Every structure is written in structure tokens, then in C-alpha cells.
Amino acid sequence: xxxxxxxxxxxxxxxxxxxxxxxxxxxxxxxxxxxxxxxxxxxxxxxxxxxxxxxxxxxxxxxxxxxxxxxxxxxxxxxxxxxxxxxxxxxxxxxxxxxxxxxxxxxxxxxxxxxxxxxxxxxxxxxxxxxxxxxxxxxxxxxxxxxxxxxxxxxxxxxxxxxxxxxxxxxxxxxxxxxxxxxxxxxxxxxxxxxxxxxxxxxxxxxxxxxxxxxxxxxxxxxxxxxxxxxxxxxxxxxxxxxxxxxxxxxxxxxxxxxxxxxxxxxxxxxxxxxxxxxxxxxxxxxxxxxxxxxxxxxxxxxxxxxxxxxxxxxxxxxxxxxxxxxxxxxxxxxxxxxxxxxxxxxxxxxxxxxxxxxxxxxxxxxxxxxxxxxxxxxxxxxxxxxxxxxxxxxxxxxxxxxxxxxxxxxxxxx
Numbered sequence: 001x002x003x004x005x006x007x008x009x010x011x012x013x014x015x016x017x018x019x020x021x022x023x024x025x026x027x028x029x030x031x032x033x034x035x036x037x038x039x040x041x042x043x044x045x046x047x048x049x050x051x052x053x054x055x056x057x058x059x060x061x062x063x064x065x066x067x068x069x070x071x072x073x074x075x076x077x078x079x080x081x082x083x084x085x086x087x088x089x090x091x092x093x094x095x096x097x098x099x100x101x102x103x104x105x106x107x108x109x110x111x112x113x114x115x116x117x118x119x120x121x122x123x124x125x126x127x128x129x130x131x132x133x134x135x136x137x138x139x140x141x142x143x144x145x146x147x148x149x150x151x152x153x154x155x156x157x158x159x160x161x162x163x164x165x166x167x168x169x170x171x172x173x174x175x176x177x178x179x180x181x182x183x184x185x186x187x188x189x190x191x192x193x194x195x196x197x198x199x200x201x202x203x204x205x206x207x208x209x210x211x212x213x214x215x216x217x218x219x220x221x222x223x224x225x226x227x228x229x230x231x232x233x234x235x236x237x238x239x240x241x242x243x244x245x246x247x248x249x250x251x252x253x254x255x256x257x258x259x260x261x262x263x264x265x266x267x268x269x270x271x272x273x274x275x276x277x278x279x280x281x282x283x284x285x286x287x288x289x290x291x292x293x294x295x296x297x298x299x300x301x302x303x304x305x306x307x308x309x310x311x312x313x314x315x316x317x318x319x320x321x322x323x324x325x326x327x328x329x330x331x332x333x334x335x336x337x338x339x340x341x342x343x344x345x346x347x348x349x350x351x352x353x354x355x356x357x358x359x360x361x362x363x364x365x366x367x368x369x370x371x372x373x374x375x376x377x378x379x380x381x382x383x384x385x386x387x388x389x390x391x392x393x394x395x396x397x398x399x400x401x402x403x404x405x406x407x408x409x410x411x412x413x414x415x
Contacts, residue, residue: 024052024053024054024060025039025043025051025052025053025054025063026053026054026057027039027053027054027055027063027297027395028054028055028056028057028097028393028394028395029393030391030393032393033391033392033393033394034391036296036325036398037325037329040065040323040325040326040329043063043065043326044065044066044326044330047065048066048310049064049065049066049069049309049310050062050063050064050065050066050069050309050310050312050314051063051064051065053321055097055101055319055321055395056095056096056097056395059091059095059097060318060319061300061318061319061320061321062314062318062319062320062321063297063321063323063326064320064321064322064323064326064327065323065326065327065330066310066327066330066332067327067328067330067332067333067345068332068333069309069310070299070322070323070327070345071345071349071350072309073301073309073320073322074299074301074322074345074348074349074350074352074353075349075350076350077111077112077115077301077350077351077352079303079304079307080301080302080303080320081111081301081302081304082108082109082110082111082115082300082301082302082352083103083109083110083111083302084101084102084103084109084300084302084319085103086302086317087302087317087318087319088101088102088103090317094198097394097395097396099200099201099204100248100396101300101319104241104244104245105118105237105238105241106118106238106241106242106244106245107119107122107242107245107352108245108352115351115352117232118232118234118238118242119351119355120230120232121227121230121232121234121242122227122242122245122246122355123355123357124226124230125223125224125226125227125230126223126355126357126358126361127355127357128221128223128226129173129223129357129361131357131360131361131364133173134169134173134361134364134365134368135364135368137168137169137172137173138165138169138365138368138369138372139372141165141168141169142161142165142369142372142373142376143376143413143415144415145160145161145164145165146161146373146376146377146413147412147413147415148160149161150376150377150409150410150411150412150413151409151410151411151412152409153406153407153408153409154383154404154405154406154407155404155405156402156403156404156405157259157262157373157380157403157405158255158259158400158401158402158403159402159403161369161373162255162258162259162262162369162403163255165369166251166254166255166258166365166369167181167185167251168181169365170247170250170251170254171184172222173222173223173361174222174223174224174243174246174247174250175211175215175220175221175222175223175224175225176211176224177211177214180207180208180210180211180214183203183204183206183207184203184204184207184208184211184247185251186203187200187203187204187207188204188247188248188251188252204244204247205240208239208240208243208244208247209236209240211224211243212224212228212236212239212240212243213236215228216228223246224239224243227239227242227243249354249358250358250361250362252294252295252397252399253294253295253362254294254362254365254366255294255399256294256295256397256398256399256400257285257288257289257293257294257362257363257366258365258366258369258370259399259400259403260288260292260294260398260400261281261284261285261287261288261366261370262370262373262403263382263386263389263400263403264284264287264288265281265284265370265374266380266381266382266405267382267386271284281366281367281370281371281374282363282367285363285366285367285370286341289341289344289346289363290328290329290334290341290344290346291325291328291329292325292398293324293325293328293344293346293398294397294398294399295324295346295396295397295398296323296324296325296396296397296398297321297322297323297324297325297395297396298321298322298324298348298396299321299322299324299345299348299352300319300320300321300322301319301320302317302318302319302320303315303316303317303318303320304316304317321395322345322348324344324345324346324348325398327344327345328341328344328345328346347359376410376413377407377410379407379408380405380406380407381405381406381407382404382405382406383404383405383406384404389401389402389403390402
């Protein structure tokens with residue numbers, strides 16, 4: 001097969017392949033998770049826009065750390081489709097990251113008419129969501145969680161507050177009952193933490209198939225029902241894979257956004273603490289969405305043919321991963337201001353960009369969860385130095401493993 005025509009002109013003498021140069025940089029290790037920003041700066045200085053990385057041991061990929069290059073790729077699904085089917089045959093099927101990247105008949109892993117059909121059904125289902133119902137759900141669910149630890153004077157707010165609260169709220173807007181939600185929660189955590197593929201898919205698929213059957217028989221005012229009732233007439237299998245996508249996008253990213261923003265509020269001296277008149281939760285959220293998005297590296301595409309980009313030949317069907325974090329902090333684009341950050345790639349761009357209703361939901365949820373905690377426990381502070389916090393390793397997320405805090409013990413709040 002002939003190589004794809006170059007996307008831009010480049011003299012033969014100035015080109016290279018992504019395989020050239022030193023050993024690939026692993027982006028899945030604890031060391032990378034502990035200080036990714038330093039790694040992105042080194043990558044940019046040494047390689048430019050396109051960086052040879054390993055997304056898992058022995059699994060090569062190209063990481064894009066240049067904003068303009070990323071926009072170009074994400075806006076060109078003809079040359080850079082999102083379907084991993086051919087690539088998937090070249091790697092061991094059981095690698096732990098496979099549930100996050102494998103081919104699925106859903107809106108994030110397809111191109112062309114199939115992608116249009118899936119995306120239109122998801123956008124319509126999300127558009128019917130009433131955001132005004134989110135606040136009362138948070139208020140009903142948050143106080144009992146805080147009451148479980150408020151008398152102790154210390155807690156892990158990630159495990160005891162943020163994680164269960166985010167999952168509870170999303171299950172309610174999705175229409176997922178608690179018993180099925182518990183099974184999905186187990187599989188979701190395993191998917192992001194790299195548990196084996198068969199286990200994740202078995203637990204997740206079974207739970208979401210049960211949810212689909214439940215909503216076909218007992219429809220409600222929820223996202224799952226609207227997906228089922230969409231004119232696309234999704235099959236049970238297609239429903240399961242859309243729900244996998246919705247859970248992956250509706251739980252882990254908001255959870256990470258909340259904890260990463262809370263860390264900023266509690267530790268950054270520019271903000272002077274929660275009582276500072278110079279900062280609002282919304283301002284802190286916008287900064288985190290720019291500088292440390294909850295999904296740091298994702299939006300994966302797979303070139304149909306070998307292709308020349310930025311003077312580098314990229315091999316066919318090998319993953320190209322967009323580093324949203326590195327692109328958002330690209331010195332050519334980022335001037336240090338975060339309030340007007342509509343240009344950032346946190347939600348991707350192009351035909352696979354995150355739909356507006358999902359963005360609004362995630363930001364509103366994060367603000368409510370943070371404000372409720374700080375209103376109820378205003379003297380909360382980090383229990384350890386920031387450098388002692390542990391970041392979960394993995395190629396895709398920017399996620400804390402725990403969030404220990406201390407505060408003056410408080411009596412339970414009235415429910």
C-alpha cells in the first residue's frame with residue numbers, strides 16, 4: 001500500500017520516523033504520574049510536537065504535545081480515524097488498558113455513519129437532562145456522607161465523599177438503580193486502574209445489559225431511557241457500549257476534576273485559602289481544566305496509512321494520543337490566563353468533542369460537590385504536604401489515589 005500523501009510539505013532530508021531516536025518514554029509509570037508537567041516540558045524540548053511513547057509496556061504510541069498539531073489531527077477523521085480495530089489485532093488482547101482503548105460500537109470508537117448515528121443518540125439523550133435537578137441530588141446525598149466522618153476530625157475525602165457522591169449523582173441522572181450501580185462502580189474502577197480486560201468487560205457488560213433490560217421494561221425520565229427511545233433504535237449490544245462510554249465519561253473525569261481543584265484551593269497561596277475574596281470555585285475549576293485536565297492524555301486516533309506530519313512519518317494504525325495537558329500548556333498558546341479557556345482541548349475538538357450538555361453537567365457537579373464540602377467543613381485542610389500525595393499511575397488520567405484531610409471535629413449535620 002502506498003503511503004498517504006503528506007499533510008504538509010517537507011524535504012526528504014528533514015523527515016524522520018517516529019521510531020527514530022532514544023527509547024520510547026513510558027507514560028504509565030508512577031514516576032510519570034508523580035510529575036507529568038516536567039515530563040511534558042522535556043518531551044517538547046527534545047522531540048517537538050510528536051513524541052515516541054509507550055502507553056503500556058511493549059505497546060508503542062505517539063503522544064502529541066503541540067496544540068496546533070493536535071487540533072489538526074482531531075479535525076481530520078479521514079486521515080486519523082478513531083477506530084482501533086486493526087491496531088487491536090497487533091497487541092496482546094489481555095493488556096490491562098484494553099477496556100479503555102478497544103474497539104466498541106459506540107460514539108468514541110467509530111467513524112463515519114456509525115459514529116454519526118451513535119453520537120446523535122447520545123447528544124439527544126444528554127440534551128434531555130435537567131441540570132436543575134443536580135443540586136438537590138447533591139444536597140440529599142452529600143450530608144449523609146459527611147456525617148460519616150465529620151466527628152472524626154480527619155478523612156479521606158476522595159474515598160469517603162467525592163467518589164461515592166459523584167457516582168450516586170450520575171447513577172440517578174442515568175436512571176441506574178443502586179444494585180446495578182455497585183456492579184458498574186466495581187468495573188469502572190477496574191477499567192481505569194488496569195485490571196484484566198475479561199474481568200472488566202464481564203462485570204460491566206452484565207450490569208449494563210441488566211440496566212438496558214430494566215429500562216426497556218420500565219422507562220423513566222433519564223438518560224438510559226432516552227437512549228433506548230431514540231430513533232436510532234440501538235440494539236442491546238449497542239446500548240451496553242454507549243453506557244460504557246457514558247459511565248467512563250460521567251464518573252472518572254468529574255471525580256478527578258473535583259479532587260484536583262480542591263487540592264488547588266487548599267494549597268495554592270495565590271488563593272489565600274477558601275475564604276479569600278480573590279478566588280471562587282468556578283475560577284479554580286477553570287484553571288484546573290486548563291492546566292491539569294482530569295483526562296491528561298486521550299482522544300486516540302489511528303492513521304489509515306503511513307502519514308507525514310510535522311516532518312515525521314507516523315506508521316499506519318499505531319495509536320496517536322493527544323496530550324490535552326501538554327497541549328493546553330503549550331507555551332505558544334497558554335498565556336497563564338484560565339478564565340477565557342474555550343480554546344483548550346480538555347473536552348477535545350472536532351467530530352468527537354465532548355457534547356455541551358456533558359460539559360455543563362461536569363462543571364456544575366464539581367462546583368456543587370466542592371462548595372458543599374467547604375460550606376460544611378470550612379476549616380478543612382490537607383493532612384499531608386502536597387508532595388506526599390500519591391498519584392495513580394496510568395497513561396490516561398490525572399488522578400489522586402487518596403485525599404487525606406483534617407479539620408476541627410464537628411457534630412453531625414441535620415438531614
